[in-house]
Amino acid sequence: xxxxxxxxxxxxxxxxxxxxxxxxxxxxxxxxxxxxxxxxxxxxxxxxxxxxxxxxxxxxxxxxxxxxxxxxxxxxxxxxxxxxxxxxxxxxxxxxxxxxxxxxxxxxxxxxxxxxxxxxxxxxxxxxxxxxxxxxxxxxxxxxxxxxxxxxxxxxxxxxxxxxxxxxxxxxxxxxxxxxxxxxxxxxxxxxxxxxxxxxxxxxxxxxxxxxxxxxxxxxxxxxxxxxxxxxxxxxxxxxxxxxxxxxxxxxxxxxxxxxxxxxxxxxxxxxxxxxxxxxxxxxxxxxxxxxxxxxxxxxxxxxxxxxxxxxxxxxxxxxxxxxxxxxxxxxxxxxxxxxxxxxxxxxxxxxxxxxxxxxxxxxxxxxxxxxxxxxxxxxxxxxxxxxxxxxxxxxxxxxxxxxxxxxxxxxxxxxxxxxxxxxxxxxxxxxxxxxxxxxxxxxxxxxxxxxxxxxxxxxxxxxxxxxxxxxxxxxxxxxxxxxxxxxxxxx
Numbered sequence: 001x002x003x004x005x006x007x008x009x010x011x012x013x014x015x016x017x018x019x020x021x022x023x024x025x026x027x028x029x030x031x032x033x034x035x036x037x038x039x040x041x042x043x044x045x046x047x048x049x050x051x052x053x054x055x056x057x058x059x060x061x062x063x064x065x066x067x068x069x070x071x072x073x074x075x076x077x078x079x080x081x082x083x084x085x086x087x088x089x090x091x092x093x094x095x096x097x098x099x100x101x102x103x104x105x106x107x108x109x110x111x112x113x114x115x116x117x118x119x120x121x122x123x124x125x126x127x128x129x130x131x132x133x134x135x136x137x138x139x140x141x142x143x144x145x146x147x148x149x150x151x152x153x154x155x156x157x158x159x160x161x162x163x164x165x166x167x168x169x170x171x172x173x174x175x176x177x178x179x180x181x182x183x184x185x186x187x188x189x190x191x192x193x194x195x196x197x198x199x200x201x202x203x204x205x206x207x208x209x210x211x212x213x214x215x216x217x218x219x220x221x222x223x224x225x226x227x228x229x230x231x232x233x234x235x236x237x238x239x240x241x242x243x244x245x246x247x248x249x250x251x252x253x254x255x256x257x258x259x260x261x262x263x264x265x266x267x268x269x270x271x272x273x274x275x276x277x278x279x280x281x282x283x284x285x286x287x288x289x290x291x292x293x294x295x296x297x298x299x300x301x302x303x304x305x306x307x308x309x310x311x312x313x314x315x316x317x318x319x320x321x322x323x324x325x326x327x328x329x330x331x332x333x334x335x336x337x338x339x340x341x342x343x344x345x346x347x348x349x350x351x352x353x354x355x356x357x358x359x360x361x362x363x364x365x366x367x368x369x370x371x372x373x374x375x376x377x378x379x380x381x382x383x384x385x386x387x388x389x390x391x392x393x394x395x396x397x398x399x400x401x402x403x404x405x406x407x408x409x410x411x412x413x414x415x416x417x418x419x420x421x422x423x424x425x426x427x428x429x430x431x432x433x434x435x436x437x438x439x440x441x442x443x444x445x446x447x448x449x450x451x452x453x454x455x456x457x458x459x460x461x462x463x464x465x466x467x468x469x470x471x472x473x474x475x476x477x478x479x480x481x482x483x484x485x486x487x488x489x490x491x492x
Contacts, residue, residue, distance in 0.1 A: 015218030131191025
């Protein structure tokens, strides 16, 4: 492994936010040095629908990262849309391999490639394979063999069964267009259902059966794991933005203010809010209309109704998967909307499953990257984990010393959520869980290509990431520094 300094850049194109993450790689050490969320535009249901708006938003986010880090971002990894996706089952076999011939990893890879290249039920003009997962293998006599067990077995027959996830070809074209117009090459695209799961779930959960529910702004997805394999995937076109729209329409306020109110006061189960349910938000009008009031209890009733609709749709998908009775580890919720107060308890009361909130596991070291430990960063962590070796997405720029009189800055108006970094997460044996291998869509190890030595550069000065950290108790002051004058608490 070369010790040349490299950077990995991930772009999470979300309906409500664009998240840029930059990791620095030196040998086997991977450290995240930058993470920032900025307002999104031109994206609906996690897919691009307005290329110009999405490009402008991405350019601003990239420019901010480049300025703060002193690098030039040339490439990035990006996730494909979560909706719409359809799932197909594929089967392929290699017959007459020869008696007393051992099955090797190369045989497995050949079978997988053959299955994808010959899959008949796809219109390549309109559709594309977003992801694929091997379900099981057979040697002609034994069935339901996992990949690790069949390697080394002796047989003249090798059969494989696969789940193939198919999306729109046009969605990939629009992502390419947005990235290229922003001056970035989309070096790899990942099916984020699988990468996010590996950033959030524990091996024991994926072994015993678990449903990962990723509630984003524009869509919600459910990925079911059992026996360490993704067995089912489904998504629906509802998410956190629907909750924001409900608040916006009911209170007749702007979308930005509705989103900020949701982040600060949003909660499910109004009967369990205690003293908070007695409070009333006063919203001052700036256009001559009368001021508005919004009781926190009524706000919670609005949110609860929409969340219940989303969860009922997800429980339907779990039931249709055939694995409803096999989720011994219950449900794990992640994504930005998973931060709503009481949402885990509400899902438990509706479903009967045990529920936990899925924060990104501490797979990498980082310092001063505010928001990286929140559920909204799970997709970004998963992208970095999937592409952490073998690529270099940025060039370090030489910075000349000069007076910093009044540097130009791109101001991101979206308020940042400040939270304490959780303690390092470990497996059941108390050991830190890490996966240092680069893997493809099937989860197989991909050998790193040799990298040509980079030309020598003059000594460089790289701006350190911001390290300011505020206590968790100041989160609302940070979130609402732009709107605090508009909201008065009637009981204060």
